Amino acid sequence: MKIFDYLESHDYEQLVLCQDNESGLKAIIAIHDTTLGPALGGTRMWTYANEEDAMMDVLRLSRGMTYKASAAGLDLGGGKSVIIGNYKTDKNPEMFRAFGRYIDRLNGKYIAAEDVGTTETDMDYIREETEHVTGITVSSSRGSGNPSPSTGYGVYRGMKAAALERFGTDDLAGKTIAVQGLGNVAYHLSKYLHKEGAHLIVTDIDKERVKRAVDEFNAKAVDPKDIYSVSCDIFSPNALGAVINDESIPQLKAKVIAGGANNQLQTEKHGDILHESGILYAPDYIINAGGLMHVIEELHGKFDLNSVLDNVKTIYNNMQKVVEISKRDHIPTYLAADRMAEERILSVKESKKAEDKLLIAQKNGIAK
Structure with a gap:
């Protein structure tokens, strides 16, 4: 797999490999596009046949999150992460704490959530190391619980x-x-x-x-x-x-x-x-x-399930x-x-380019 060719062909922004010997963490974070906002996407834990399969899965999933957020009208980008391992036998709290530290180094560019093989409790462990996680337990300070x-x-x-x-x-x-x-x-x-x-x-x-x-x-x-x-x-x-x-x-x-x-x-x-x-x-x-609509409500600092379900109804439209x-x-x-989805992303990109040109012109004294 020619990884840079693949990243270039689908316009990915970033790929992060994470490992921690002590906890056994082997993880990959893929950030596809942050035009509309920070990249939000679940953390999947799965026993992949090989590392290339894991990388291809996280790349495809992160790109799908970009399109999902855009089509749903949400101000979020697309990202995803995978932890390589058996979710029934290989988990431990320190694994998710270590992963949380990796997420924190991205300074909010990627926001984690639960996915296949992970739970609200796992997100709570990540939350001990970073605020850039959603889907934490309802008993937590601002948790919205399972978005399923x-x-x-x-x-x-x-x-x-x-x-x-x-x-x-x-x-x-x-x-x-x-x-x-x-x-x-x-x-x-x-x-x-x-x-x-x-x-x-x-x-x-x-x-x-x-x-x-x-x-x-x-x-x-x-x-x-x-x-x-x-x-x-x-x-x-x-x-x-x-x-x-x-x-x-x-x-x-x-x-x-x-x-x-x-x-x-x-x-x-x-x-x-x-x-x-x-x-x-x-x-x-x-x-x-619907799950994305659920967790973004948590990011707003409060969680109202009735508001979430009203938003989810729009999937019909x-x-x-x-x-x-x-x-x-x-x-x-x-x-x-x-x-x-692409029309919305392109519109925002063009708007940002116009704003950047105006700022440069103002800095150079060309425009007011």
Whole structure:
């Protein structure tokens, strides 16, 4: 992997490697773009096959955060971090304190939050070393707690908007929805779907999570390898990324793809294939932005859940805007979402350039 070529081709700002012998910390922070504000993104802990996989994951995720914040209308940039290790066996408090010290050296350019494999308690340990972290426990001085319920609600709202476009109604009662992955986000999503009367088909590598969904939501469980081929109206990926690929697409029977996982498309060509096949893809960073809306409320110094949920409701409208751009420009929805996000970033960049030119001119006595 030619790392500088990759950073240049996607206009990344910074890549930070972090290690601490005493705690076993091996981490990577990627900052993609801070045009709109400080880069906020979760800290993922995962057992990667190799270091290159970890680096590619954090790079892709950080870029997605830039687009997510921009499309959601938030004054935040895009960043992400990964800690290499098994979140069930390798964690220790000093690991997260050491990581917090690395974050603090960035002077607010990157703000951490919880993600796959990390918890509110982990964020509390980071908070002991830096103020540049969100999603700390509610019992803490200004904590907002786990953002997963807000993320799940946003995915639900985005799914309803996609259903309206594809089925002519956003009523999900009676619809069959295949839910891949049953982590915190998918659990809360499934609660909303069950309450509305949807029929759930679920899978997860964690059998306890599957049992909970079967017991609480009257869901039908299938093996992870069979989830793509089940008969359903909506397929909802909520595990790791790249699940929409050459192998999975031919199996899909759904008319809509709407889930909380990041980077669901393995490559852009797979978004093109979905579009050509008449499958409506709800771009992941458009509909899973609820967690970001949740933690930014914490950054404002106070936390009001009702205010957060009001903001998360707008994901419905954002998904509708993506559909409108897709139709207007005759492009797949993933490109329409990118276009919406990029236009806002470009506008702010141009505005900042104009301000910088004016300041230079004023300094040189050319302008007043």
